[in-house]
Amino acid sequence: MSTTLSRTNARLQGFLLGLNGAYLGCVLLGGLLPSWPFNGLFTPAAAIALLLQDLQYALLTSVQVPYYLVWARIGALALLSLWLFYFFAED
Amino acid sequence: MAVPTVLRRVAGIFGNTLLFSLHLFFGLLLCLYLSYKVAERQFTIDALPVGIEPSSVVLLSGESGGREGCGAAVFRLSGYTRKRLLQEGAAFLESARQARGYGSSYYSYEPWQETPVPDGFTSEGGWPPLWCAGIDARLAIRIHTAMQAPGAFYSIKPEGLLLLIPDEGLIVSGYDG
Structure with missing residues (x-):
């Protein structure tokens, strides 16, 4: 592995950023709603993942940043879609 | 000068590998949790x-x-x-x-x-x-x-x-x- 991220890794990291960020956002929103998505183990884990993300952001080249941000949005949308399905989809 | 540069580079590579692995681990952990929640939801509905x-x-x-x-x-x-x-x-x-x-x-x-x-x-x-x-x-x-x-x-x-x-x-x- 080099000291910068490959394009694929940049996409993966972006996706995980979106997933973790949206999850923590849902946790904050969940303060107004009953229970899920708060979880005593996974909420701190997502917060740590976001901190690691901050460190990894420095490894991105300017060419990779757009990929990273697009995949962050995809990750966030995936999490929000899952959350909406979880709460509102009828069996 | 060349040796410290190489060492710094090696340390950087290991540091980045560790960082990447840790980040991936936490990401997968969250994916597992989300999968569990969806399966739990289906299991509970099936029990009605x-x-x-x-x-x-x-x-x-x-x-x-x-x-x-x-x-x-x-x-x-x-x-x-x-x-x-x-x-x-x-x-x-x-x-x-x-x-x-x-x-x-x-x-x-x-x-x-x-x-x-x-x-x-x-x-x-x-x-x-x-x-x-x-x-x-x-x-x-x-x-x-x-x-x-x-x-x-x-x-x-x-x-x-x-x-x-x-x-x-x-x-x-x-x-x-």
């Missing part, structure tokens, strides 16, 4: 009797210690099920005695009865499955009130109780054991 239709999840949570567990699931009743319950009462539930997704006796329900539920369920300062689920206090009060007054329906199953509250539009399933 045929004919009782939920429309959305309010709360799904509990505590587990190996083979034993305690927790609760709260769903909103579908408009159709709620309407039929309000019109027909317990008669609507006569055939709702077996979980839609499981055929074993563990998932069979005793005949439906109107509330109040027997004192044993709420005598310890509330119904324990609700506290195991970390339920919101206001929602717990609404459920406990419905359990102790006429107008709702309940059925007992092995290690659990299913409560339908037409006035609140809620399905409450609790387990302890």
Whole structure:
């Protein structure tokens, strides 16, 4: 592995950023709603993942940043879609 | 000068590899948790009797210690099920005695009865499955009130109780054991 991220890794990291960020956002929103998505183990884990993300952001080249941000949005949308399905989809 | 540069580069590569691995680990952990929540949701819906239709999840949570567990699931009743319950009462539930997704006796329900539920369920300062689920206090009060007054329906199953509250539009399933 080099000291910068490959394009694929940049996409993966972006996706995980979106997933973790949206999850923590849902946790904050969940303060107004009953229970899920708060979880005593996974909420701190997502917060740590976001901190690691901050460190990894420095490894991105300017060419990779757009990929990273697009995949962050995809990750966030995936999490929000899952959350909406979880709460509102009828069996 | 060349050796420290190489060492710094090697240290950088190991540091980045560790960082990447850790980040990936936490990301996968979250994916596993989300998959578990979706599977748990489906499992809980499959444990509801045929004919009782939920429309959305309010709360799904509990505590587990190996083979034993305690927790609760709260769903909103579908408009159709709620309407039929309000019109027909317990008669609507006569055939709702077996979980839609499981055929074993563990998932069979005793005949439906109107509330109040027997004192044993709420005598310890509330119904324990609700506290195991970390339920919101206001929602717990609404459920406990419905359990102790006429107008709702309940059925007992092995290690659990299913409560339908037409006035609140809620399905409450609790387990302890």
